[in-house]
Amino acid sequence: MVEKEIATNEYTDTRKLPFWNEIVCGxxxxxxxxxxxxxxxxxITSPPYFKQRDYGAGLGNEQLPAEYLASLLPIFQECVRVVKTTGNIVFNLGDKYDDSSLLLMPYRFAIAATEQCGVRLVNNITWVKSNPTPRQxxxxxxxxxEPFFHFVKTDDYAYYLDEFLKDEAVKANGGNKASDKVGKSYFALIEKSELLSEQKHQARLALQQVIEEVKRGEIQGFRMKIRGLHSEPFGGQEGGRKIQMERNGFTIIRIYGHPMKRDVLTTPVESLKSCPHPAIYPTQxxxxxxxxxxxxxxxxxxPFVGSGSTAVAAYKTNRVYIGFDLNPDYCDYARSRIRNTTYQTSFLDE
Ligand SMILES: C[S@@+](CC[C@H](N)C(=O)[O-])C[C@H]1O[C@@H](n2cnc3c(N)ncnc32)[C@H](O)[C@@H]1O
Incomplete structure (x- = not known):
């Protein structure tokens, strides 16, 4: 990980920053x-959505989408001002139906932000709720x-993809229960295939070997193609594999390098016991x-910290948090959540 040089106009005395590790009501x-x-x-924040809930401050209760954007964009502009040139901004917004028609509010906001606030949109990351509220x-x-928009001020934004993917690789190759099942279904396919018994024997040996390679983290994954069950590789670069399929009855394609990180995050909607807040996003x-x-x-x-999810995630991973919310009950709840959170020491020596 290469430390970036700090631009001369950047604020460096972070411990003197107002509201350092505080939840502030206002x-x-x-x-x-x-x-x-x-x-x-x-x-990183989730402002009040358009016409979704009344939090008591007006934002979100405007009559027209344009009025909502006119309230939200100056706050976004302030976020742009306080972020370092190497910094990042992530805004999460939900949509709204009006007269049975989706307003596409998040996208209206993202377009206006890029057009008016001097930012670029790096990604539109889709949060997939694996347990949405059941409706009929x-x-x-x-x-x-829901979208999470990732904005930046310059091309020089901090981005720790290697660290990030290293962790993904650990998850994929041994950090979860799925790794015990990796490739196991191919054994059943070998059995039911048309291969001769010696070919089946060789296929099982090759499969066991490649599974061990995944478990040791030497490769990220693999695919197996078995004659009669999977499509034949084409010619050209795939020609060698085609010959292997014909001669041995199978071929194994090893996948090297980091797992691909896609612009999708799938988690359950978080539900916290005795949480007074109606709309929280998951700390995960x-x-x-x-x-x-x-x-x-x-x-x-x-700036809209609500039940404190952002602050809890920051505290847990040894980042400094600053959280604002208008509602004193939410602020109290956020502070108590942080008090009940423990550091993950793994983040201290990153
Ligand atoms: C969508 S919720 C954020 C929820 C948060 N992400 C969480 O996980 O708990 C928006 C929050 O903005 C707060 N809020 C609304 N208008 C505000 C304002 N003008 N200033 C500060 N906070 C405000 C509300 O009280 C509410 O908690």
Whole structure:
């Protein structure tokens, strides 16, 4: 991981930053003014959605989409101001039906932000809720996704893809129960195939060997093709595999390198016992962004921190948090959540 040189206009005295590791109760547009320019590494937040809930401050209760954007964009602009030139901004918004028609509010916001606030949109990451609220609509499907927009100020944004994928590789190759099952279904396919018994024997040996390679982390994965069951490889570069299929009855394609990281995050909707907040996002999703976009001790700001999910994820992974929310009950709850969170020591020596 290469440390980036700090641009000369950047705020470096992070311990003197106002609200360092604090949940502050108040109007975020006012509190943001107290944060110096270019002092925060990551803003990650979920503002009130358009016409979804009344949080008491007006934002989200506007009559028209354009009015909502006119309220939200100045706050977004403040987030852009406080983020370092190497920093990142992640905004999560939900959509809304009006007169049985989807408004596409998140996308209206993202377009306006890129057009008016001097940012680039790196990714639109889709959060897939694996357990959406069950509904029985007769003439439409249940919404089970929300976008997380990743914006940056410059091309020089902090991005720790290697660290991030290293962890993904651990998960894929041994960190979860699925690794015990890796490739096992191919044994059954070999048995039911048309291969001769000696070919089946060789296929089983080759399969066992490649499974061990995955478990040792030497390769990321593999695919096996068995004659009569899978499509034949084409000619050209695949010619060698075609010959292997004909001669041996099977071929194994090893997949090297890091697992591909796609722009999709799948987690359950989080439900916390006695949580007073009606709309929280999972700390697991925040942690993914923290690993990808920050390093330990970086400053993470959430101007709409609600139940404290962002702060909890930051504290757990040894990042500094700053959280704002208008509602004192949510602030109290967020503080108590943080008190009940323990450091993951693995993040201390990253
Ligand atoms: C969608 S919720 C955020 C939930 C949060 N991500 C979580 O996981 O708990 C939006 C939050 O913004 C707060 N809020 C609304 N208007 C605000 C304002 N003007 N200033 C500060 N907070 C505000 C609400 O009280 C609410 O908790």
């Amino acid at each position: 109007e975020s547009s006012e509190l943001l003014k107290q944060i110096p320019d270019a002092s925060v590494d990551l803003v 609509f007769k003439r439409r499907l249940v919404s089970s996704t 999703v925040v942690e993914e962004f923290l690993r990808l976009l920050t390093k330990p001790n970086d400053i993470v700001l959430d």
